[in-house]
Each structure stands twice: as C-alpha cells, then as structure tokens.
Amino acid sequence: MNSRRSFLHRLTAATIAFPLLSLDEWTTAPAGNSDGQPYDGPVLRVAIMGLGSYGNRVAEAMQSCKKAKLVGVISGTPAKIKAWQTKYSIPEKNCYNYENFDNIKNNPDIDAVYVITPNALHHDQAIRVAKAGKHVICEKPMALNEKEGREMVEACKKANVKLLVGYRMHFEPKTLEVINMRKNGDFGKVLFFQGLCGFRIGDPTQWRLNKQLAGGGSLMDIGIYAINGARYMTGEEPIWVTAEETKTDTVKFKEGVDETIQFQLGFPSGAVASCLSTYNMNNLDRFFLNGTSGFAEMQPSTGYGPIKGRTHKGELTHPHITHQTVQMDEMAGIILEGKQAPVPVDGEEGVKDLKIIDAIYAACKTGKKIELK
Numbered sequence: 001m002n003s004r005r006s007f008l009h010r011l012t013a014a015t016i017a018f019p020l021l022s023l024d025e026w027t028t029a030p031a032g033n034s035d036g037q038p039y040d041g042p043v044l045r046v047a048i049m050g051l052g053s054y055g056n057r058v059a060e061a062m063q064s065c066k067k068a069k070l071v072g073v074i075s076g077t078p079a080k081i082k083a084w085q086t087k088y089s090i091p092e093k094n095c096y097n098y099e100n101f102d103n104i105k106n107n108p109d110i111d112a113v114y115v116i117t118p119n120a121l122h123h124d125q126a127i128r129v130a131k132a133g134k135h136v137i138c139e140k141p142m143a144l145n146e147k148e149g150r151e152m153v154e155a156c157k158k159a160n161v162k163l164l165v166g167y168r169m170h171f172e173p174k175t176l177e178v179i180n181m182r183k184n185g186d187f188g189k190v191l192f193f194q195g196l197c198g199f200r201i202g203d204p205t206q207w208r209l210n211k212q213l214a215g216g217g218s219l220m221d222i223g224i225y226a227i228n229g230a231r232y233m234t235g236e237e238p239i240w241v242t243a244e245e246t247k248t249d250t251v252k253f254k255e256g257v258d259e260t261i262q263f264q265l266g267f268p269s270g271a272v273a274s275c276l277s278t279y280n281m282n283n284l285d286r287f288f289l290n291g292t293s294g295f296a297e298m299q300p301s302t303g304y305g306p307i308k309g310r311t312h313k314g315e316l317t318h319p320h321i322t323h324q325t326v327q328m329d330e331m332a333g334i335i336l337e338g339k340q341a342p343v344p345v346d347g348e349e350g351v352k353d354l355k356i357i358d359a360i361y362a363a364c365k366t367g368k369k370i371e372l373k
C-alpha cells in the first residue's frame with residue numbers, strides 16, 4: 001500500500017474504532033481497533049447549509065460516518081449545488097437556497113441541518129431550521145452574543161428539536177484523555193490554564209474581517225477555542241474576566257474587528273487562565289494545564305490534528321481520528337438515541353462561551369474586571 005493509501009486506511013480504521021462511548025470508555029478504548037460490525041441502526045440524514053471551506057471538510061468527513069449521512073444542501077450558489085449533487089448523489093428534491101429552505105419542513109427525508117455559514121447568519125438561520133421542525137447543528141461561534149444564543153436555545157426548545165454546536169474537540173481522544181486525568185485527580189488541584197490560539201489571517205476582503213458578518217474578529221473565530229478549552233480543561237465556569245486588546249493594523253482590522261486580545265479568566269476554585277487570541281501570529285495552537293501534582297501540554301491543541309501532547313506521566317498516545325467524522329457519528333447518537341456527549345455540545349454549552357465572549361469585549365472596552373454571575 002502506498003503511503004497515502006496506508007495513511008487513509010489507518011485514518012479510517014481509527015475513525016471506526018470509536019463508536020459512541022462515554023468519556024471513560026473513550027479514553028480507555030483500545031486504539032485503532034475497529035469494532036468490525038456492519039451497522040444497521042438509525043442514521044441521521046443531514047443537509048449542510050453553506051457549502052464553503054468548512055462545509056466541504058464536513059461533507060468529506062461524513063463519507064466515513066456510520067450513523068450520519070449527507071442527504072441535502074442549502075446554498076446560495078447554484079453551481080456548488082450542482083457539483084455537490086454529482087459528488088454526493090444528492091437528489092434535486094433535497095436542494096434548497098436561502099429563500100426557500102423553510103420548505104424543508106415538508107421534506108420527510110431530512111432530519112437535521114448543519115449551519116456552516118458566516119457567524120452573523122447563524123442565529124436567524126438556526127431559528128428558521130427549528131421552525132421547520134428539523135434538528136439544528138450549528139457551527140461555532142453559535143451566535144454573536146449571549147442574547148442571540150439564548151433565543152436560539154428557546155426556539156429549538158419550543159420546536160422540540162435538538163440544538164448542537166460543532167465543538168469537534170469535545171470528541172477528540174487526546175483531549176478527552178487529559179480531561180479524564182483531571183477528573184481522576186492526576187493533576188492534583190488545578191491552578192492554571194494557558195490557551196494560545198491564533199493564525200495570521202490573509203485576504204482582507206473576507207467575511208471574517210467584516211464586523212457585519214463575523215460579529216467581531218479573532219476572538220469570535222479562533223479565540224473561542226481558548227475560552228472553550230479553559231472551561232473543559234479546568235472543569236470550571238469562570239467568575240470573572242479581564243482583557244486587553246492590541247491592534248497593529250487599523251486598516252485591515254477595522255473598528256469592532258479585534259486583531260489580538262489577551263484575556264484572563266478566574267475560576268471559583270482560585271484557578272486562573274491566561275489566554276491569547278490573535279489574527280496576527282502563526283503557529284499559535286497551544287494549551288497548558290498546571291496543577292499541584294502534574295501538568296498537561298498540547299500543541300497543536302485544537303487544529304484538525306493530529307493533536308499532540310504530553311503530561312507529567314508521558315506522551316498522549318491515543319490515535320488520530322478525523323474530528324468531523326467522529327463528531328457527526330456522535331451527534332447522530334445524541335439526536336437519534338439520546339446519547340450523552342463526553343463533554344456537552346448542546347446550545348447551553350454554546351451560550352456559556354458567548355457569555356464569556358460578551359464579557360471579554362466589555363472588559364476590553366471598559367478596561368474593567370467583569371464579574372460573571
């Protein structure tokens with residue numbers, strides 16, 4: 001087998017190796033060992049909304065899913081719809097645009113819509129999907145602020161559909177291994193977390209640098225990984241926030257689009273987090289957790305992988321899996337079988353991050369320490 005084929009083979013085997021497991025089972029499951037069973041259980045039939053860069057990645061990854069299947073598209077670009085129909089055998093009756101997708105309510109062949117559009121569109125689109133009676137999977141950041149997030153949670157509750165957020169790291173085996181170690185007390189009392197998340201952003205005309213579509217800058221896009229990571233690595237919710245913004249390029253990063261933010265979080269136990277979110281530095285994807293009797297460091301910590309890391313006990317050894325394949329199989333289990341995620345991925349979880357984002361922006365603006373209730 002050539003090296004690319006053998007790599008793909010290993011990847012697929014590793015992906016199949018992680019059926020729907022609890023956190024403990026996840027972190028103790030034998031690595032790279034397929035369950036080898038043909039699957040004839042329920043399958044979540046998913047339409048992807050927004051056929052951009054990440055939508056393409058999710059669609060590719062879903063080809064290896066057992067419990068989730070790509071069956072439809074919602075897009076504003078007819079040429080992309082045609083190309084996806086051909087590539088993924090999507091029937092015409094499962095294709096929609098942004099004007100007519102409310103009609104999805106009359107389509108019994110679609111169970112859920114995965115919203116993968118620019119951030120500012122998530123709120124309205126997710127609520128329309130809920131009103132059409134379909135489950136919602138929404139990319140991060142789930143919305144632009146806590147208020148919007150809560151409205152989405154309410155709309156989904158009212159429509160009796162599930163709302164999940166695309167937190168792929170919540171299913172990543174090395175991440176779960178560290179969380180499990182922390183739960184088992186391996187690090188002793190957790191004292192400190194550091195999260196460094198960033199990349200140097202290119203094209204100045206892209207939506208990520210447009211406040212109207214992005215809702216902010218690096219914090220909404222990449223800094224959210226440090227916020228979310230601080231919460232799942234420490235296992236606590238912050239009670240205060242301080243933050244400072246710095247900007248080196250006011251042409252590229254206009255008013256309301258943050259280039260770099262440093263923020264600190266304080267937790268009820270006394271633990272603190274120190275984080276950096278930026279659109280102006282590459283190779284910034286690092287988590288560090290420190291406790292009275294040990295540490296964990298991960299770098300890369302939130303990229304598509306392989307995630308790498310070690311603790312005071314040695315290297316983290318769980319095999320690489322395709323994040324989006326496992327995420328979608330797990331989400332199918334949550335929606336169809338009522339399974340629990342190893343770390344929550346529901347709308348409430350998304351709202352918790354948005355509340356902290358609101359506080360970080362408020363701290364940058366006022367220069368004050370923001371208390372979180």
Ligand code: NDP
Pocket residue numbers: 049050051052053054055074075076077080116117118119121139140141166167168207213221
């Ligand atoms: P892209 O720009 O690559 O794709 C976004 C797609 O949204 C477009 O291709 C387009 O698809 C659709 N769209 C609808 N309205 C607009 C509009 N007004 N402007 C631009 N695009 C529009 O973005 P990404 O795929 O990188 O990001 C999409 C979402 O996914 C974001 O919320 C981002 O945060 C999240 N994301 C999550 C990642 C993760 O690891 N969890 C990684 C990357 C992104 P069409 O032509 O089909 O309508």
